[in-house]
Amino acid sequence: MNPLDVPPDPAVPFQPRSGQRGTGFLTEPFQLGVTPSATVGPYLAIGLTWADGVWAAAEGTPEGFWIRGRVVDGAGAVVPDAMVETWQADPDGGFPSPDDPRGAATYPGFRGFARAQTSTGEFAIFTLKPGRLPDGEGGVQAPHIDVSVFARGLLDRVVTRIYFADEADANAEDAVLTTVPEDRRDTLLATPAADGYRFDIDLQGDRETVFFAV
Amino acid sequence: MTGTTSGSRLHLPRYLREDESLRTPVGYAGYKSTGLRAPLRTPVDLPQRLTEITGPVLGEDRVTAQDADLTWRNGGEAVGQRILVFGRVLDSDGRPVPDALVEVWQANASGRYRHVVDNWPAPLDPHFDGLGRVVTDSLGRYEFLTIKPGAYPWGNHHNAWRPAHIHFSLFGRAFPQRLVTQMYFPGDPLFGQDPIYNAIPDAARHRAVSQFSLERTQDNWALAYQWDIVLRGTGQTPFETDDDGDVA
Numbered sequence: 001m002n003p004l005d006v007p008p009d010p011a012v013p014f015q016p017r018s019g020q021r022g023t024g025f026l027t028e029p030f031q032l033g034v035t036p037s038a039t040v041g042p043y044l045a046i047g048l049t050w051a052d053g054v055w056a057a058a059e060g061t062p063e064g065f066w067i068r069g070r071v072v073d074g075a076g077a078v079v080p081d082a083m084v085e086t087w088q089a090d091p092d093g094g095f096p097s098p099d100d101p102r103g104a105a106t107y108p109g110f111r112g113f114a115r116a117q118t119s120t121g122e123f124a125i126f127t128l129k130p131g132r133l134p135d136g137e138g139g140v141q142a143p144h145i146d147v148s149v150f151a152r153g154l155l156d157r158v159v160t161r162i163y164f165a166d167e168a169d170a171n172a173e174d175a176v177l178t179t180v181p182e183d184r185r186d187t188l189l190a191t192p193a194a195d196g197y198r199f200d201i202d203l204q205g206d207r208e209t210v211f212f213a214v
Numbered sequence: 215m216t217g218t219t220s221g222s223r224l225h226l227p228r229y230l231r232e233d234e235s236l237r238t239p240v241g242y243a244g245y246k247s248t249g250l251r252a253p254l255r256t257p258v259d260l261p262q263r264l265t266e267i268t269g270p271v272l273g274e275d276r277v278t279a280q281d282a283d284l285t286w287r288n289g290g291e292a293v294g295q296r297i298l299v300f301g302r303v304l305d306s307d308g309r310p311v312p313d314a315l316v317e318v319w320q321a322n323a324s325g326r327y328r329h330v331v332d333n334w335p336a337p338l339d340p341h342f343d344g345l346g347r348v349v350t351d352s353l354g355r356y357e358f359l360t361i362k363p364g365a366y367p368w369g370n371h372h373n374a375w376r377p378a379h380i381h382f383s384l385f386g387r388a389f390p391q392r393l394v395t396q397m398y399f400p401g402d403p404l405f406g407q408d409p410i411y412n413a414i415p416d417a418a419r420h421r422a423v424s425q426f427s428l429e430r431t432q433d434n435w436a437l438a439y440q441w442d443i444v445l446r447g448t449g450q451t452p453f454e455t456d457d458d459g460d461v462a
Contacts, residue, residue, distance in 0.1 A: 038396040043329045047319025074250035097268035115271035127366040135223035153247030212260035
């Protein structure tokens with residue numbers, strides 16, 4: 001007998017334990033309490049390793065390149081137990097996601113998502129340059145990649161964005177990048193390297209990467 | 215599903231942020247590893263645009279049937295108290311999150327992880343690797359069979375022991391819903407001295423603790439623990455259309 005074959009009992013109604021109704025006024029929208037985050041801890045490799053993790057674009061995709069970088073702590077030491085995840089548009093500015101109000105896009109070989117650990121001292125993901133995107137309010141965003149960093153010592157993920165140093169014109173028009181203090185903007189720029197780009201992430205220090213609240 | 219644009223305008227949902235008083239901070243003084251790792255500057259607010267309101271579709275092809283049963287590996291049964299862990303994944307508007315990838319990992323019954331960094335003197339179990347994966351069904355339900363993980367010492371402070379816990383990683387539909395967290399067991403006597411548990415604001419701590427379920431406990435087989443997981447929602451109730459489909 002496989003115990004997982006036993007179906008949940010439909011006679012038992014779901015009762016969210018975490019439910020709350022704010023001030024108690026019935027006019028207030030019902031909201032459940034969001035589950036709090038916790039650190040991935042030092043053993044994330046057990047649960048979060050994917051054989052195909054690094055391929056935001058399939059191996060061999062034309063125009064594909066690597067983004068490599070280190071995650072560095074406040075003492076300048078390389079963090080060897082972090083995980084970096086990336087999510088981005090394809091070169092035409094589409095997303096393989098049904099939540100895109102313009103419709104889900106399919107670009108050959110493109111997943112848009114990658115995850116890589118830093119156990120060798122740096123992370124590496126293989127991807128394509130994202131296209132420019134409407135910001136929804138009449139402007140156009142510069143090519144960018146959303147990044148989450150998870151590690152022992154971080155009780156929640158930290159979020160940043162990769163922009164590209166060789167997209168100066170687009171970057172100058174980007175509403176997010178231009179709100180970042182000018183002297184910190186370069187922490188968000190991936191710089192051209194032999195087989196793609198380099199993007200180091202400084203968790204602390206003089207060159208602390210700009211992190212975002214999303 | 216196509217949305218609408220008027221000119222270059224897009225009507226995008228906005229994922230609500232839990233109040234700061236109910237969110238785990240990135241850094242916490244009692245947790246030593248945060249000292250050199252948690253960023254010190256205030257994060258910059260990121261408006262939610264197309265990249266933020268979308269997310270990868272990661273489904274069934276990442277999961278095998280064996281991934282939902284952690285108690286059997288290498289041709290044998292893991293040692294420990296057999297438990298069924300189950301629940302629902304919802305967004306904060308109460309809407310189920312179907313087809314969500316749930317990845318779990320945990321220590322074995324003696325509190326040892328199968329990982330090169332874990333070398334405390336408790337035995338490894340040849341029939342336990344501590345890795346599970348499931349995808350939620352159409353009602354957002356998940357469940358997996360495992361053994362109850364042991365507590366273990368970790369050197370954060372004198373006589374520091376992690377309460378028994380299972381690590382969870384979840385993808386919702388969109389980037390703001392991504393969640394990595396830990397599930398605890400009710401009434402653990404180690405809660406009081408654990409900074410990772412206590413970093414969660416007091417009012418939200420109970421959300422990280424599973425509940426024993428006699429209803430789902432299986433006679434002559436396994437104890438059951440229920441843990442419902444809530445990801446960020448957009449503030450629209452499930453009874454409203456969540457789409458601005460009418461152009462006119």
